[in-house]
């Protein structure tokens with residue numbers, strides 16, 4: 089379990105992370121989402137002790153990361169591109185890491201195989217593609233068989249094979265009962281990878297929820313209706329308070345009434361309906377809606393504060 093309690097970080101006057109509290113539970117993939125500059129990396133860096141919180145705490149399995157006797161066994165991380173000795177081979181890079189931290193060197197070949205670098209283990213890391221380097225970084229994160237894993241934007245710049253590989257790996261790690269926290273700004277990727285989402289904006293928590301709940305909460309609430317009685321049904325629905333648009337004859341896009349209410353009205357007036365489909369918001373739409381409200385709220389707050397200052 090990874091927990092943030094009122095976690096706050098200022099860089100000078102800039103607040104990068106603002107009273108952020110959330111918990112990341114084991115056994116599922118948690119997506120950590122936010123637009124550029126939202127404070128994701130700073131939060132992750134505070135969790136692993138690379139940045140000091142201005143106030144608040146971040147703990148891994150109940151203690152601050154650095155207070156654990158063997159921190160790498162608690163949490164493995166891939167934060168930004170790892171600095172690699174380019175002249176070292178993949179195997180010697182991992183051997184050095186294992187030896188420095190007192191882990192069995194037998195684990196090195198295991199993680200090399202796990203990340204699919206077994207065949208190139210004796211090649212220099214300097215000759216690796218972006219995807220191979222990313223796999224090596226993940227091997228390093230997993231070297232101590234940690235209970236929790238944090239990966240910062242792991243699919244950035246990867247080809248479709250690499251993306252699919254990371255997606256599968258994250259799900260496997262969670263299925264083994266580990267805590268998995270993965271940051272991204274790619275909603276489409278998180279929609280298929282994450283079970284749970286922690287979303288931040290301007291350093292503040294915007295949502296701590298499941299993918300399904302977020303989509304349902306924001307839900308566009310539109311219903312697509314195909315009917316040979318387009319004109320008549322449209323008028324009927326509008327009389328009952330719906331807003332209806334139509335791009336083609338016989339197709340209605342209805343807002344303001346549920347699919348059940350539309351079906352009941354159509355039946356009552358004996359209009360044939362050939363299709364009635366509630367439209368689901370994509371995670372991308374749900375996220376845009378959530379962040380739009382948050383931005384407006386902040387703009388509102390700022391405006392009110394400004395007016396109060398003028399009045400004073």
Ligand SMILES: Nc1ncnc2c1ncn2[C@@H]1O[C@H](COP(=O)(O)OP(=O)(O)OP(=O)(O)O)[C@@H](O)[C@H]1O
Nearest residue numbers: 099102104122123124125126127128129130131273
């Ligand atoms: N070392 C630093 N010194 C000063 N300001 C910083 C520092 N690190 C981050 N910031 C600022 O803190 C805010 C949050 O940055 P952070 O990198 O955590 O966001 P992010 O969500 O990871 O963004 P991205 O998706 O672009 O990586 C930004 O306004 C950034 O400019």
